[in-house]
Amino acid sequence: MARPLYKPKVKYDYYDNQARYASNIRPASVPFRVKRVKKHKSNPFVTLFQLFFAIIAIIYIVPHYMDNITRPLFHSEKYPAVNTDYNFVYSPTSKYLTNSTFLGKTFLKGVEVKQPKMLKLYETYSMPLLEAKLINLAKTYPSLSPSVYVWDYESGKFANLRADEVYPTASIIKLPVLIELFKSIEAGKITLNERIAMTEYYKSEGSGSLQFKGLNNSYTVDELARVMITESDNSATNMLLSAIGGMNGLNNALRQWGMKETRINDWLPDLAGTNVSTAHEMAAMLYNLDNPAFLTLNSREKIVDYMSHVHNNRLIQAGLPADVPFIHKTGDIGKMLGDAGIVYTPNGKKYIVVMFVNRPYNSPLGKDFIVKASSLIYKHMISI
Numbered sequence: 001m002a003r004p005l006y007k008p009k010v011k012y013d014y015y016d017n018q019a020r021y022a023s024n025i026r027p028a029s030v031p032f033r034v035k036r037v038k039k040h041k042s043n044p045f046v047t048l049f050q051l052f053f054a055i056i057a058i059i060y061i062v063p064h065y066m067d068n069i070t071r072p073l074f075h076s077e078k079y080p081a082v083n084t085d086y087n088f089v090y091s092p093t094s095k096y097l098t099n100s101t102f103l104g105k106t107f108l109k110g111v112e113v114k115q116p117k118m119l120k121l122y123e124t125y126s127m128p129l130l131e132a133k134l135i136n137l138a139k140t141y142p143s144l145s146p147s148v149y150v151w152d153y154e155s156g157k158f159a160n161l162r163a164d165e166v167y168p169t170a171s172i173i174k175l176p177v178l179i180e181l182f183k184s185i186e187a188g189k190i191t192l193n194e195r196i197a198m199t200e201y202y203k204s205e206g207s208g209s210l211q212f213k214g215l216n217n218s219y220t221v222d223e224l225a226r227v228m229i230t231e232s233d234n235s236a237t238n239m240l241l242s243a244i245g246g247m248n249g250l251n252n253a254l255r256q257w258g259m260k261e262t263r264i265n266d267w268l269p270d271l272a273g274t275n276v277s278t279a280h281e282m283a284a285m286l287y288n289l290d291n292p293a294f295l296t297l298n299s300r301e302k303i304v305d306y307m308s309h310v311h312n313n314r315l316i317q318a319g320l321p322a323d324v325p326f327i328h329k330t331g332d333i334g335k336m337l338g339d340a341g342i343v344y345t346p347n348g349k350k351y352i353v354v355m356f357v358n359r360p361y362n363s364p365l366g367k368d369f370i371v372k373a374s375s376l377i378y379k380h381m382i383s384i
Contacts, residue, residue, distance in 0.1 A: 116258025118288040121280075124156035130380045131159045134373060141369050145358040149279035150377055151287070153350040157384070159377075163280040166261050167356035168273030170331030171207065171232045172340050173264055175285060177241055178306065180253045181225060182299035184244050192222040192302075196239050206269035207332075208233025222302075229306040229329060234268035241267070259284070271333055279354040282340045286352050289342075307341065315339040315367060316353060319374025321346075335359065337366035343378065351381050 130150065138146050138161070149163035184190050195218040203211050208231045210219075221243070224236040244250060247264045254262050262277035262285075288294045289303060307327035316339040317326050328341025340354040355373060359366035 116256070118257040118259075118284060118294055119291050120258070121151055121158070121284050121287050122156045123151070123158050127157050127159045127380070127384075130377065131161060133376055133380065134159065134161045137369070137373055137376060141365055143360055143363065144365055144369055146369060146373070147279045147354075147356040148373060148377075149283045149352070149354045150381070151283055151352045152381065152384075153352075155384075160280070163283075163354070164278050166276045166278055167338070167358065168270070168331075168333065168336040169262075169275050169277045169282075169356070170270065170273070170333040170336055170338060171234075171237075171268070172282060172329050172331035172338050172356075173262075173270070173275040173277070174228055174232065174237055174268075175282065175329045175340065176254060176259075176262065176264075177237060177244070177250060178225060178229060178303060179285060179289075179295070180244050180250055181221070181240055182295060182303060183253065185221075186296055186299060190221060190243055192220065192225075194221050195219065196221065196224065196243060198235065198239070202235050202238045202242070204234035204238055204268055206234045206271075207231060208235055210235040225302075226306055226309075230309045230311055232310075232312070232330065237268045257285075257288075269333070273333055273336055279340075279356055282354045283352045286340060286342055286354070315370045316341060316343075316355065316374040319371045319376075320378055324378070331356075334361040337370065339370060343381075345378070345382050347382055349381055351377075353377055 127150070134146075134148055138144065146161065147163055147165055147167050148159065148161040150159040152158070181190070185192060197216055197218045198210060198213065200215060203215070205211060208227060210227065210233050219236070219239075221240070224233075224240050227233040228236040228240060241247070241250065241264075245252070247267075251263050259277075259281050262281050263275070265274040265276075266272065289300055295303070304327055307329060308325070310328055310330060312330045312332075315330055315337070316328060320326060320343065324346065325344040326341055328339055331338040331340075336356060336358050338354075338356040341352075343351050343353060345351075353374065355370050357366040357369055
């Protein structure tokens with residue numbers, strides 16, 4: 001009897017036949033068949049959508065994943081270049097740091113100086129009667145917040161009304177600019193006859209006449225220093241400030257002098273009031289104009305000459321008799337009015353007086369308080 005041919009019940013493709021080869025059960029009569037897979041044409045719209053989604057993922061999803069998932073695993077800061085020193089929040093700036101530069105890089109420099117270049121004011125005891133008079137006067141101006149410091153050369157007596165509180169300085173900051181200018185002259189870094197050209201970079205609005213003059217005009221350091229003090233010229237101040245090392249240079253000098261609160265944070269005009277000091281520290285700077293270990297006689301003579309011809313005589317000077325010599329520097333921005341100087345009385349007395357008055361914007365009460373306080377102080381000082 002003939003063996004019937006094996007007829008498979010299903011069709012086998014190539015892979016099924018391969019399996020049969022492996023198990024040695026492939027019948028000889030089963031034909032070798034290869035199943036062809038049809039190629040699908042790609043949809044261009046699908047491709048574009050995939051590309052669009054990939055771009056979105058790279059721009060938004062991947063950074064979010066890295067920032068919120070990967071970074072916490074390594075306990076890394078989100079912005080490592082920005083560091084917060086929380087000591088600044090809890091400690092006064094007098095015990096803290098100041099910006100400085102070296103080789104073009106900014107760093108923080110300590111304010112503590114072992115041997116300050118300026119002498120401290122020698123204070124003996126306070127003048128409670130004068131302080132009481134100033135307090136009573138201030139009570140009649142409830143919208144004002146005055147800071148007053150008075151110091152007598154002969155006795156070392158002083159009056160302090162919030163004199164250690166930090167106030168905006170306005171143009172009174174030009175006094176330390178002037179002092180550092182002459183310290184630079186003494187060090188041979190610059191001369192009074194050296195010329196500096198006015199450029200658009202230095203031109204500044206506010207007080208002073210240089211802003212109305214043409215660009216590229218050059219002025220001697222002597223001319224710039226004079227108009228900086230007498231006219232309170234902001235453009236001249238910026239030119240001289242740049243010549244002595246800019247804001248970092250002045251702040252570094254202030255720390256070397258022993259000033260802990262005085263600092264400059266902005267070019268002139270500083271309408272926001274970010275340049276600050278205290279009445280006490282400003283008085284210390286005035287006191288050291290007479291310090292031969294700090295300034296030479298030639299420097300002192302030039303500084304006194306400038307400060308003897310200040311055009312604004314409507315503040316402390318307005319409360320003094322007309323024949324009383326007074327060297328000073330004023331400051332005026334919307335929220336603060338001030339004056340700082342040295343009074344030379346006819347009876348040979350000499351005293352320092354500094355006033356900062358925070359006020360409602362441009363309030364004339366600030367001027368009124370300073371004039372009355374000046375008169376009150378003068379009468380008290382010549383009587384003791």
